[in-house]
Amino acid sequence: MTALTDVRPSGRQLAWQAMEFYGFVHFGMNTMTDREWGEGHDDPALFDPAGLDAGQWVGALKAAGMTGVILTAKHHDGFCLWPSDVTAYSVAASPWRGGRGDVVAEVADAARRHGLRFGIYLSPWDRTEGSYGSGTAYDDFYVAQLTELLTRYGPVFTVWLDGANGEGPNGKRQVYDWDRYYAVVRELQPDAVISVCGPDVRWCGNEAGETRPDEWSVVPRALQDAERIADRSQRADDGAFARLVRSDDRDLGSRAALAGHEDDLVWYPAEVNTSIRPGWFHHPAEDGAVRGVDELFGIYLRAVGGNSSFLLNVPPARDGRLREADVAVLEGLGRRVADFRARRVKAVATVSSGIPGDVGTAWPGDVGTAWPGLGRTPWRPDDADPLPGVTLTFARPRAVEAVVVGEDITQGQRVEHVVVRGRRDGRWTTLAEANAVGYQRILTFPPVEVDAVLVEIARSRGTPVVARVAVIGAGS
Structure with a gap:
């Protein structure tokens, strides 16, 4: 590893x-x-x-x-x-x-x-x-x-x-x-x-x-x-x-x-x-x-x-x-x-984990909404975190069609599986998933109206270090 x-x-x-x-x-x-x-x-x-x-x-x-x-x-x-x-x-x-x-x-x-x-x-x-x-x-x-x-x-x-x-x-x-x-x-x-x-x-x-x-x-x-x-x-x-x-x-x-x-x-x-x-x-x-x-x-x-x-x-x-x-x-x-x-959607970014009782905390810095480019503060979850995630919450429901995820590759390529979920009326559904991320992964899916998007790192080689997450609104 x-x-x-x-x-x-x-x-x-x-x-x-x-x-x-x-x-x-x-x-x-x-x-x-x-x-x-x-x-x-x-x-x-x-x-x-x-x-x-x-x-x-x-x-x-x-x-x-x-x-x-x-x-x-x-x-x-x-x-x-x-x-x-x-x-x-x-x-x-x-x-x-x-x-x-x-x-x-x-x-x-x-x-x-x-x-x-x-x-x-x-x-x-x-x-x-x-x-x-x-x-x-x-x-x-x-x-x-x-x-x-x-x-x-x-x-x-x-x-x-x-x-x-x-x-x-x-x-x-x-x-x-x-x-x-x-x-x-x-x-x-x-x-x-x-x-x-x-x-x-x-x-x-x-x-x-x-x-x-x-x-x-x-x-x-x-x-x-x-x-x-x-x-x-x-x-x-x-x-x-x-x-x-x-x-x-x-x-x-x-x-x-x-x-x-x-x-x-x-x-x-x-x-x-x-x-x-x-x-x-x-x-x-x-x-x-x-x-x-x-x-x-x-x-x-x-x-x-x-x-x-x-x-x-x-x-x-x-x-x-x-x-x-x-x-x-x-x-x-x-x-x-x-x-x-x-069409990047403005959102409030919080980070969470698969550790029981974790209710999520604000992303430190601007990375949760920074794109294109890198934010100033990459997020590195706890080494023991079994399911780190980033949630982007919108002020109102929005039609979205893509999510951008990027690793801080100065720390290598670590993510081996990422899952994107959307929330509507309190229910989460899977929108997209992929294996490799690296410098940048753009995951597209049919337009769907949601009020939040969750990006979960389901599998990685070592602790992942996330540099950017952004949600793209659906085009006209």
């Missing part, structure tokens, strides 16, 4: 988790050639997005409620969106901005102006670079590019690494020196999380936006194996993978799943990633296939409300601007998220 609760997040993981929702921008040579996976060696003259407006991109992401943006600085084709010193295959060889442009700089600057954090994606596979597949020589090349990106553009909140690994121009595959790459990130951007093929943030296992019924942050160390992750990632340029959801690996962190691994556990929280369109890059043929607000809001609730973060890709078009359909959906999504948060 102690081994499970002793596993805690790092400072960088805590800061990342609080971001909750951020964007991906896939843009580059593939945008110009209408490809998903370019083969490399395309003429740099093809890259000339005359209307490129990074401010429009970032502004649209912010309107959706996002807190950060990750840019594909280089995809598998090898074309660099910044003037790299170690390759001629970059924006410096293109006619865009007269060969003096830098997409990375423009996006990083736009992010700062809009108050969003900036992150980078640098594909480890390079289909143009001649040293790919040669071992140390390519690692030197990759580290040089990574160093450029981590030293020229200010603070970076994430380095997003996938495991793409195909043949280079010499017909060979590269064996990546992941430990060396991680060391460079730690040295140059110590506050950045290393995501997916990295030790800080775990890929959810699909690109469809599908979430697990229960997401655990404490998992076996073996899940950090970059080669295992790469093997389960996309390995061919086809559209099927984007909506593929496997049925295995549904339970990664229950006590049953961790049995036998108690001495080798890590804090490795999940990120849910998907695209607003069928593809990751913009394709004119998909302009009518932009996902709607309802679908994306559902993913948001399951991801941000399921102890995960939500990474949504939004690709600009060939002219360097987001299409109006994408912008409109993002604006609608932002309104939907803001409305959901604004």
Whole structure:
């Protein structure tokens, strides 16, 4: 038991988790050639997005409620969106901005102006670079590019690494020196999380936006194996993978799943990633296939409300601007998220226990009604309490449709089963229940009119520490 609760997040993981929702921008040579996976060696003259407006991109992401943006600085084709010193295959060889442009700089600057954090994606596979597949020589090349990106553009909140690994121009595959790459990130951007093929943030296992019924942050160390992750990632340029959801690996962190691994556990929280369109890059043929607000809001609730973060890709078009359909959906999504948060019901919070004779006491501080965000005083019940609970009582009966529960994850992930009950005419009925909580769990249910809501911690690994509880009123 102690081994499970002793596993805690790092400072960088805590800061990342609080971001909750951020964007991906896939843009580059593939945008110009209408490809998903370019083969490399395309003429740099093809890259000339005359209307490129990074401010429009970032502004649209912010309107959706996002807190950060990750840019594909280089995809598998090898074309660099910044003037790299170690390759001629970059924006410096293109006619865009007269060969003096830098997409990375423009996006990083736009992010700062809009108050969003900036992150980078640098594909480890390079289909143009001649040293790919040669071992140390390519690692030197990759580290040089990574160093450029981590030293020229200010603070970076994430380095997003996938495991793409195909043949280079010499017909060979590269064996990546992941430990060396991680060391460079730690040295140059110590506050950045290393995501997916990295030790800080775990890929959810699909690109469809599908979430697990229960997401655990404490998992076996073996899940950090970059080669295992790469093997389960996309390995061919086809559209099927984007909506593929496997049925295995549904339970990664229950006590049953961790049995036998108690001495080798890590804090490795999940990120849910998907695209607003069928593809990751913009394709004119998909302009009518932009996902709607309802679908994306559902993913948001399951991801941000399921102890995960939500990474949504939004690709600009060939002219360097987001299409109006994408912008409109993002604006609608932002309104939907803001409305959901604004419907938090004012309540008086009391805490109680399963100890006979306990009539309940006021929650110490503001946590009982604090959301979004954390209250200042987490609640830790008595260690001997068999059934700790939080009751939110309303001034009058209210129609409600969701409850938000969050743990103080600086103390680990402890809750193993939570039950939500509603009171009407003096009678309590069960509204929802779940197992894992972690940073945040949003439990939704059909609208019901009640005058109080009780959140009970029915099972936990050690004494739970609750950071927030809030009730959301039913929408119109």
